[in-house]
Amino acid sequence: MKDLYNILSEKEYLEDLNRISKEKKIPVISYEVGRFLETIVFIKKPKHILEIGCGEGYSSYFLVKNLKQASFTGIDLNGKRLAKAKELIDLNFPEVDTNFYSGNALEIIPDLNFKFDFIFIDAAKYEYPDYLEILPEKLESKALIIADNIFYSEKIFARYVKEHDKNSVEGVKKFIALIQNEEIFDTKFIDIGDGLSVSIFKN
Numbered sequence: 001m002k003d004l005y006n007i008l009s010e011k012e013y014l015e016d017l018n019r020i021s022k023e024k025k026i027p028v029i030s031y032e033v034g035r036f037l038e039t040i041v042f043i044k045k046p047k048h049i050l051e052i053g054c055g056e057g058y059s060s061y062f063l064v065k066n067l068k069q070a071s072f073t074g075i076d077l078n079g080k081r082l083a084k085a086k087e088l089i090d091l092n093f094p095e096v097d098t099n100f101y102s103g104n105a106l107e108i109i110p111d112l113n114f115k116f117d118f119i120f121i122d123a124a125k126y127e128y129p130d131y132l133e134i135l136p137e138k139l140e141s142k143a144l145i146i147a148d149n150i151f152y153s154e155k156i157f158a159r160y161v162k163e164h165d166k167n168s169v170e171g172v173k174k175f176i177a178l179i180q181n182e183e184i185f186d187t188k189f190i191d192i193g194d195g196l197s198v199s200i201f202k203n
């Protein structure tokens, strides 16, 4: 029973974090997507996780929670958000080996000197295809790649897209086409939160 009571108090804590991020206009993953990520980590037991766009660490919490003898690397363009993410993860999971980098993931990833077996993508939608382009060199065989906002608030299906959403919608559409390249990835789409793609790197 203790674990179940812990889950309930953790839920309140996470709902607070979620609300605080939203108040600051930081779009975060849904609670259900978070629980999905934590379950996948529990089952897959990755050794090196990379999160592109960790924000203030709400999503990182779920990615790190079930990590054992493994490392987590979080990248965010926004230094203040990244500092908050580091604080949150260090506070809750001091035993986990973490690296936090502030800056553009497209510049940081090529210089990282190890490979990853789990990547979570949740940064700029218009750049999704660019992340995918630089990732393969940094992927372990059979690495799992999960990307959020695949539906982009249903705008991906809309006939008319407002001017300020066009680049993001185009980016996500291009990403969807690339991630469905069956020679490189095995991909499924999941209808939770704002839509997820879940892919296995075939190499």
Ligand SMILES: C[S@@+](CC[C@H](N)C(=O)[O-])C[C@H]1O[C@@H](n2cnc3c(N)ncnc32)[C@H](O)[C@@H]1O
Pocket: 026, 027, 028, 029, 052, 053, 054, 055, 056, 057, 058, 059, 060, 075, 076, 077, 078, 081, 103, 104, 105, 106, 122, 123, 124, 127
């Ligand atoms: C949707 S928010 C991340 C929310 C976080 N994953 C969560 O659910 O708690 C997207 C983040 O991506 C970051 N970002 C955008 N472009 C980036 C880039 N090229 N490199 C690194 N981070 C980027 C933004 O600063 C922002 O904090």
